[in-house]
Amino acid sequence: MSAGTTAARISQRISAIAESATLAVDAKAKALKAAGRPVIGFGAGEPDFPTPDYIVQAAIEAASQPKYHRYSPAGGLPELKKAIADKTLRDSGYKVDPSQVLVTNGGKQAVYNTFATLVDPGDEVIIPTPFWTTYPEAIRLAGGVPVEVFAGPEQGYLVTIEQLEAALTDKTKILLFVSPSNPTGAVYSPEQVAEIGKWAAAKGLWVVTDEIYEHLTYDGVEFTSIATAAPELDDKVVILNGVAKTYAMTGWRVGWMIGPADVIKAATNLQSHATSNVSNIMQVAAAAALTGPLTAVDEMKVAFDRRRKAIVAGLNAIDGVECPTPTGAFYVYADVRGLLGKEFETSNGPVRPETSAELAALILDEVEVAIVPGEAFGPSGYVRLSYALGDEDLAEGVRRIQEFLGKAK
The missing domain is CATH 3.90.1150.10 (Aspartate Aminotransferase, domain 1)
Known part of the structure; x- marks a missing residue:
């Protein structure tokens, strides 16, 4: 051959x-x-x-219930979607309806679903760099073009509005925003988050924000959701999150995306053909995590x-x-x-x-x-x-x- x-x-x-x-x-x-x-x-x-014991126990109990042995809605169990909506309001101050939530097989599927739903061939996505390895690959799979904007240690690994402006073209559709950051651990201040969100809104861009490290900040530094800090974005923001990092649940594979109803419906259609529902047992465990204490x-x-x-x-x-x-x-x-x-x-x-x-x-x-x-x-x-x-x-x-x-x- x-x-x-x-x-x-x-x-x-x-x-x-x-x-x-x-x-x-x-x-x-x-x-x-x-x-x-x-x-x-x-x-x-x-x-x-x-993983905390009370979460594991919830999974054990769920495994013995026949109703969880069957298919469930591709978009997620209603009780988990409600828990995610409630948790988002609690932690981010951002109010969403459960219908705006799609439960995914880990955070990576949420990333892929989002870009597959929003990106057309040739659309550009601005990625502050250093970036998590999956972002550009998911964008390329969707037919998009990742545009890297590098911020080095001299500026605390935080991109500036000037850098974002320089990367903007008539093909730019999305700004990816991640704070706290993987891989750098950098966190944007509330003022920086608001400034970047307002800039994206003024340019008519979508913002995809990955908030999976929201609970892991130090030295009195605050986590700020760009969805809350820049209400000007209106319905052009998608939030990505999951239970993996906060609750030591990397192997349980439960993530989610939150966005406008039409985007979530389209992404749910995609998931219905790709994987269908996330394991019911894992979803019950995730609901226990989100509704339980943060101790x-x-x-x-x-x-x-x-x-x-x-x-x-x-x-x-x-x-x-x-x-x-x-x-x-x-x-x-x-x-x-x-x-x-x-x-x-x-x-x-x-x-x-x-x-x-x-x-x-x-x-x-x-x-x-x-x-x-x-x-x-x-x-x-x-x-x-x-x-x-x-x-x-x-x-x-x-x-x-x-x-x-x-x-x-």
Whole structure:
């Protein structure tokens, strides 16, 4: 079979998709660990805590009820949609009707559904960069064109109105807005959120806002929903969210999108053909999470805050690494441009990494610590580390990185 014939076996649309870099790093780390290697993984944004007991119990009880053994509405169980609407009002001050909610198989499906519903071929979507790896791929799958707007550590990884204005064209349809941010942990102030929302409204743009890290902010920093801060957006805003990060439920796969009734109806039609309803058991568990206390969330946040301070201090102790202190989520985004081109002694002789991807590969090979290079999120020269892993692993992983990178020449 010729190479040309082989390539034709996979559609161009799917062939163009890059594997999730964060999941790839996590998978490699877990495979090495399964093979007996003492690998420490800073790759996946996955809390090390168990899902709170009351949520697990709700799922156990639901599993014994025959009504949950059947198909349910593709858009979500009515009780969960109501819980999501109530929770949105509670946490964001944004009032929606349950009919404006679509429950999805995790946050990623909410992202894909949204862009597939809003984007026509050639439409441009402005993406503040560094970005989560899934955003541009979902946009491209929908036929859209991601337009990156990069904000480096010099400006706190926060884009400005001037930068957004420079990226605007007559093909721009959507602004993607994420605060707190994955991968940087940056959080926009209430004033910045309102300013950006008003700008988007004045330009007639849709805003898609991912609020999945809304409960994870530190140092007195506030989460602000752009839907509330800029009422001028009216019905041209879609909110993405889920239970994964706040309630340590990454494996339960429940997310949602909130938007105008016509958009939600269209996205529900799409989902009815793609996956139909989310597992009823998982939906009941998610409803228990959203209607229950935030006590467990607050406890996890204390641990994340402690780890945040430890990892920032540890990385900033390395010559050539500059790590801003994030005020949200559970990631640090360190600037390693000062190490690129330096010589490192390895088991295979001296090596000079020229990119953050090469540096990350070197760290994994030499000291068995998995981190995600900046190429997964935008330009080279940076690395993302999640501090959602345990305290002991975090301390040991940082120690290994310090020891290896400290030998740069």
